Amino acid sequence: MKKIIILLIVFAASHLGFSQKHTIELNLKTGDTFSQIYNADISMVQSFNGQEMTIKMNIGSTWSLKVLGFANNVYDLEASYNHMKMTMVLPNGNMEFDSDKNDEKDIMSKVLGGMMNKPFSVKMTKSGKIAEVTGVENLFSGAFDSVGQVDDMQKKQILDQVMQSYGDKAFKGNLEMSMAIFPESKVSKGDSWTINTKLESQMTADIQTWFHPLQK
DSSP states (O other): OEEEEEEEEEEOOTTOOTTOOBOOOOOOOTTOEEEEEEEEEEEEEEEETTEEEEEEEEEEEEEEEEEEEEETTEEEEEEEEEEEEEEEEETTEEEEEETTOOOTTOHHHHHHHHTTTOOEEEEEETTSOEEEEEOGGGGGTTTTTTSOOOOHHHHHHHHHHHHHHHSHHHHHHHHHHHHOOSOSSOBOTTOOEEEEEEEESSSEEEEEEEEEEEOO
């Protein structure tokens, strides 16, 4: 488990007074649709038969989120992936998979392509925290239909790899890193706050982000 501390500076509006408390939060409207782009470079060192092997990966995705409703301080969102890509740099060569790639021999890319534009559900608070991600299994419905014969072991290996990079836990952490930047309570000029996010994908980490407004 890794712990990452991020220090960020947030610019406060110049008209806010020290004694005034203000709520900083999302204000999304039902029917709104917004997009997010995620890109991560990962370097892993593994030991195999007494020898260390370095694996470098680039994982990228683009997804859309549509606001279906709002109740009890929670947004009901419909999410879907629009694009996925994965590149691995290995000692014995490179591998690249892309949901836009049209190659009958590239099983992983075909599976990624079969996962595009399939909706699943996300519940997000006004502070940007992800309360729940459900229906991710819908992504894999028919994902192997366009590929040839795949045995159960190969199918499991592909699904395990995809879930680590694009499953519910990975999606939750990736989205929270960009959206969960707002304090849970009212703040005034000069206040600071900390956001804790758990990332679970190819690497697992506890991310601690510290926000402090600049004073004018």
